[in-house]
Amino acid sequence: MMKFWLLALLWLLTACDDFTQATIAVDCGHFNNQGLQVSVNSQPLSTCPATVPAGATQLKVSARKELADGSYLYAEQEVTVTAMQVQVRLEPTSVFTEEYYYRKATDVYGFMAYQKHYPDGARLRDLRIQFSEEFANVYTYAPNLMMVQIPAGSFMMGCSEGDTECEENEKPQHSVTLKGFKLSQTEITLEQYYKFAEETQREIDQPRGSEHRTDPVVNVTYPDAVAYTTWLSKKLGQKFFLPSEAQWEYAARAGSTTRYSWGNTADCSQASFDGGPQSKCSLTLKNGDELNLKAVGRYPANTFGLQDMHGSVWEWVQDCRNDSYDQAPTDGSPWLAGNCKWRMSRGGAWNMDSGYMRSSLRAYGAPNRALYHQGFRVASY
Structure with a gap:
């Protein structure tokens, strides 16, 4: 009986080792071939779509692309590898950074958007000075x-x-x-x-x-x-x-x-x-x-x-x-x-x-x- 359990344990360990050799096929939907960088456990590997080695059984698969306007596309998914080939579909969405809102602050409405999303923003003081009169008018007549x-x-x-x-x-x-x-x-x-x-x-x-x-x-x-x-x-x-x-x-x-x-x-x-x-x-x-x-x-x-x-x-x-x-x-x-x-x-x-x-x-x-x-x-x- 002891021999049976040792063999079962050995088989289990071997199976787990095999899963570390698995591959992950990552798909980014309509963002495929748009330059998104695929990473597995924070290690950048390829662009999307991609087939990459797993290297472990517990993974965080992500895709990211910096955009010229200061925002970026991003998606991530945690994956447990239970087969030698795993399909992962990511759905990237836009992430709007402080830099993005600052660049958009070319008028009073851009300033208001920056202030709304980053009320403690590093550049808020300068923008308040620049748009103080226009903001006062909007606040008075159309809050x-x-x-x-x-x-x-x-x-x-x-x-x-x-x-x-x-x-x-x-x-x-x-x-x-x-x-x-x-x-x-x-x-x-x-x-x-x-x-x-x-x-x-x-x-x-x-x-x-x-x-x-x-x-x-x-x-x-x-x-x-x-x-x-x-x-x-x-x-x-x-x-x-x-x-x-x-x-x-x-x-x-x-x-x-x-x-x-x-x-x-x-x-x-x-x-x-x-x-x-x-x-x-x-x-x-x-x-x-x-x-x-x-x-x-x-x-x-x-x-x-x-x-x-x-x-x-x-x-x-x-x-x-x-x-x-x-x-x-x-x-x-x-x-x-x-x-x-x-x-x-x-x-x-x-x-x-x-x-x-x-x-x-x-x-x-x-x-x-x-x-x-x-x-x-x-x-x-």
Whole structure:
């Protein structure tokens, strides 16, 4: 019996030794062949995809690539080797460093982003001195307004391939090329609208229970939204405007070709919408209470860094109503021909199902009608 156990132990030790001779096949998905450096237990070995020796049975496999803007791509995974060939798939994501935010601090919004992410940053003092006047204006007239730079590019606007819910006004899908612009990170909030309403003697009419300063302002007509951009332009000394439909959809898609910026299905962790009676984000909870507006910025940002593009509240855009994309502009400009008795609105809302918050869905409304699920966000160059 003792001999049997000794042989079993010897076999086990031999098997473990064999696993140290195993190989690890590392895949980085759509970042393959993009120069990511693969490391195993902190030892750089090759670029991704790669097949590398394990050398041990407990591993930390990682991939990293430094980018010119000061950020880097990174992914890691801990692996227990239990076979002679092991497949590892890494999903690199962007890591934004202090250097990245410092380089982006070329205007007051870049400064605010640096301050938000690095409140004890080494260069914060210098930036505060440089942008003190502009920051004071933003803080006074539109507190916490963050403008996100949207890169120039091209995209296919309209009905996503394979989307069976598309309306006729989402067709035909067509190519649009846009220059870079800026878009507010979230919808305009109650605190950002308050000073404008006070100075222009406009009434603020938020639903009961939705009076928090960071809730999106609602019951805003199209003329109200346009007037706000004019007012804000004068106060902050730069041109603000409502985005065009093309700018809005390009920013919402953020490089995606799917129904939503994250994929083809939606759940309650991704956006504010009515998921139906069996959903955690059902409009009506089991106790009979109704969900209402939620503060902006509660859900993950898309690839461009924008939040609440899907769900939350409908957002006014400049364009007039057209029932198809025939002869639509292809340069990202607003479509101001057509039936301008109606103005377009995008993004869906907290009290509607996920189909209404598809990237390509187009809605329209009477410009002078104020709705409790209608808001807006602002753009600039």
